[in-house]
Every structure is written in structure tokens, then in C-alpha cells.
Amino acid sequence: MGGDHGPAVVIPGAAKALERRPDIRFIIYGDEPQVRPLIDQHPALARACEFRHAEIAVRMDDKPSQALRAGRYKSSMWLAIEAVKKGEADVAVSAGNTGALMAMATFCLKTLAQVERPAIAAIWPTLRGESIVLDVGATIGADARHLVELAVMGATLANVIFDIERPTVGLLNVGVEEIKGLDAIKDASRILREANLPQIEYKGFVEGSDIGRGSVDVVVTEGFSGNIALKTAEGTATQIATFLKNAMGRTLMSRIGYLFAKGAFDSLRRTLDPRRSNGGIFLGLQGSVIKSHGGTDALGFASAVELAYDMARHDLVHQIRAMLEKLQLEPAVDA
């Protein structure tokens, strides 16, 4: 029911994902009068899904606490997450309210024993391909231990999604050496270097400009600066696309040039298409949840479902738990 367009995008998106991964099976929760007719328009999806009516839909502008109060145990969002908890589903995918989804997922699924607080990971297109950036907004602030957890969870995710045996990991920092207030980052850096984990190639500090460059496979930061980085990059991409569009439309010569170079522009558009890497991945919970961008279309929602498919196939939660157990972070680190 979530996202800017609700089932009108979610249902065709699920149908599209099913075309590409025919062994997906769906449990779809929502308002029957709205959702059922849409499912019926996609016979293959209708055969591959079980529909379950939900009385309540969390609204996009509900505060997390409101959503929990009104929607716990009975909203479509809650029921989808609960299906993961019960083992009926491998992953829950929602285009709904991010804060509400995180609050419900944390409340319902609980965090892993070794994890204090959950995180959201984003897949970030770079000059070298794609990287993972986390946390992009679940938890504000981080001590050293939490940053190390993020590094481990991000590296496991990179291993699963990108199929890299020993992903490179960097801690996001500012380029000034002796500045105050960064003890947590420095401590986390020391721990990661000393631990020298076989599953992580720790590369030290990276700066904001390294993200787009793809300097490392996994960029680790706490949720405030991660969210600022993500949104700032989106804003910059939109800004440059607008400048480019305006520039190409300004003169006859440039409009002719645009026609000749249309193939190149289309390929650039595909490279930068935010739908290709749609899906915020909730990490640190005892179950998998994917947040699709609320403003996306069916193609974008299908990407989020396919991401969910890959995570389920590799049993990401199990792998993260195993990695964290191996790490055996001392509580003493938690200063």
C-alpha cells in the first residue's frame, strides 16, 4: 500500500520482478478492493501470489510512533514484516514510510544479539560500478563498536550482492588529521586494522569524494552523515541533469547535437537511473527488510524485489550473524 503511488506501482513492479525471477513467490498484503483488481490484471503474478487483506495502511506522513500505535498487528506493513518473523516469507519489501517501516521492523523482528542498533544500507552507483554505503539514516551517531558492526554488515552484504570475496572497506571521515570529536572513528579504524579479518580488506579513512569514485566497495558512516551524503549526491545529480537539459535545449545547434548524441545521452541516463539500484537494505535485524524508494515506478520496485531475492538466496541474515560471532567484539570496546 506504500509509496507515492501505492498498489498501482507495487503490483506491476512485482509482476515485472516475477518475469525475471520466475521462482519468486509473493504474499501480498493490502486493501482488497484496491489491490485485488490490480493483481487480476497480471495472471502470472496472480498464480504466484497469495493475497491477504489488511484493514489498515500506514500513511506516508505518519510518525513512527503513530504508525506503531495504529498499525501494529494489523497494518499491511506490520503483517508483511511479521510474515518474515514467522518464516512464511524470506524478505519483506515495502515502498512505504521509512521511519514507520524501521520502527515496525525493529519492534517485530528485533536486532541480532550482537547488534545494538539497526542500519540502512544503500547501493551507490560509482565510477567503478557500485558500492555499498551504510548507514544512510537508521541510527544517528555511532560509537566505535557500532561502526565496526556496520563495517562487518556492509562487507557481508557486498560479498553477497557483488560476489566479492574480500570487499574493501573504508570509514568515512573528513580530511583533517587532528580535528576533535572523531574518537569513535579513530577507534573503529584501529579495531578494524588490528582485527585484520579475512572477510574484510580494511582500507582506512575515505572522504566524501571517494564515494562516487568507488574507491572502496563499502563506505561506513553513522546515519546522519550517511543520509546527508546520499541526499546531497541525489541533489547534485538532479542539478547537473537539469543544467545539462537546459544547455542542450538552448540553441538550434545544441538541439541538433542532442539528436546525434541521443544514444549517448540514453546510455548516460541508464547509467544514472536511480531505479537500477533501488532499495534501502535494513541490516542488523533478525530478518530481511527492503525499503523501496517511495517515488519509484514499477521498474524501480521490481529492482527492489530482485534485490530482496538475492538477499534471500544467500541467506544474508545468517551470514551476518556468523560474521559478527567470529568478530567477537569485546564489550570493553563500547567506550
Place this chain on the structure above:
Amino acid sequence: MGGDHGPAVVIPGAAKALERRPDIRFIIYGDEPQVRPLIDQHPALARACEFRHAEIAVRMDDKPSQALRAGRYKSSMWLAIEAVKKGEADVAVSAGNTGALMAMATFCLKTLAQVERPAIAAIWPTLRGESIVLDVGATIGADARHLVELAVMGATLANVIFDIERPTVGLLNVGVEEIKGLDAIKDASRILREANLPQIEYKGFVEGSDIGRGSVDVVVTEGFSGNIALKTAEGTATQIATFLKNAMGRTLMSRIGYLFAKGAFDSLRRTLDPRRSNGGIFLGLQGSVIKSHGGTDALGFASAVELAYDMARHDLVHQIRAMLEKLQLEPAVDA
């Protein structure tokens, strides 16, 4: 002596700035054997400047504490800042080591009585023109009082540079309502709203994507996330430019298209040229200091000098002091 290219960029840059603002007068500090011959190549600059030899040059990789130890009282960087303190110069401009410059500027000039810690402001090209973003890296973390100070200093700067009577100001935040850890930002928001200052049109919270959009004239955040935002935007711009260049060179058709649209590309390049808005502005000190990008060329350095010129002409430090006095922040806010 600073920057990636030292006097080879700084001296031609100063000469270029002088062409556009013929009433600038320079005091140039540096190593005489290196600098004097370069000045002699620019007769107009030679007439408009006084050269003073300095024994020591701060290195780009010196830590701030090293730079202070080795360069205090005698390096070219220190002497340029000291000229501001003595009233011999209105502004100090350096392309050198940012951390060292900030440490020396703070040590030599001291902060304003009402300001606890200094900040660096950046001029950010947006869809609507230009905005000011601060702090982009001087001070990590901020309480509510410091954020309010940043808002006041940023608005004063916007008033001076952009000639806007009542600049719009936003506090950078993440788009989630009830998240923890943001008390300082919420408190600062309340203070700014209640103060309802005649010089500031406070617009509430903005997100990372609002920066490039130009939603407000002044974006306020603490130095860690501000630095991450700035570097991430730079990285994204470089990334898209590289994608675009690769796409345009790939086929014969796109290369022909590029030739037709060359004027449009050149205009886009000018719009995004980082040299046009070069210069980190140190705020909160009892004197003006501008940090030019270390990697810039003569044109970029000239922009930094012209920015310094505008600041001096409007007596920015005096105006910031007056604004902060009017605000009369209660120490109680400082929780």
C-alpha cells in the same frame, strides 16, 4: 607558498585579480628566490604589492600542531594572518594547508567574543544561483548555540556577498521526524524561530537534496556532515562529468553530436566550473581569512582574492560581530 603549485599559481592569480579590481593592494609573503622573479613578470602587480620574505613555508602535509610549532611567528602563512591582526591587511588569502591555516588563524586572530569556535563557509553553485553552506569542516559537532551562531554568520555573509537583505536560512537535517540524537538541531530550530530576527528568514529543516536545489540561501550544519556533503557533491559532479565524457566519445554519432552541441557543453562547463566559486571563508574570528582550493589554477586563485575583496569592502567581521551582539544568546541555551 601554499597549494599544489605554490607561487606559480598564486602570483599569476593575484595579477589576474588586480586586473579586475585595480584598487587591491597586496602584501605578499614567501620565499624571495622563488617568488620575486614571478612578481617581476607582472609589472602591474609589482607596483601594487609589497613583498616580504619569509624563512619558512608551511607544508601541505604538516599537521596543524607541527605547522604551529615550526611556523608560528615566522612562516609566510603566519605572517599573512598577522598582517590582518596588525591592521596592515584587510584579509589574508592562502592556498595552503587548511588545518594549519585554521589553527594559525584561530591562534593569532582569536575568535569573536560571542563565538566559541570558528567555522568555514563554502559558496555552493545551485539551480537557483549560489548558496552558502557552513560549516564545511572547521569544527566537528555542534550544540544548539553553535548552530545558531552559524546561522547568523552565514546570513551575514549572504547579505554581504549576494546582497540579499533577509537571506533564507535552513538547518540541515535528515528527513525523519522522531529520530534520536538531533536535540541540538531541534533546539537551534526553536531558537531561530522564536528569535524571528529581522536579518534572517528562517525556513526550518532542509535535507541534503535541498542544497543543490538552492531551496535556501544559507544551509547550516556542523563541520563533519558539512564536509561530507561538500566532498560528496564534488565527487558526484566529477563522476557524472566522467560518465558524460565517456558517453559522448563512444560512437561516431555521439562525437558528431558533441561537435554540434559544443557551445552547450562549454556553457555547462562554465556553470559547474569550481574555480568560479573558489574560496572557503573562515568565520567567527577577529579578522578575515580565505582559504583557496589547493589544487586550483590562477583563475581560481583570482576568484578567492576577489571574494576577499568583497568581504573587506563590506567589513564582514564587523557586521557579524554586530549581528551576534543583537542576538544576545543566553548562555542557558548552551546546554
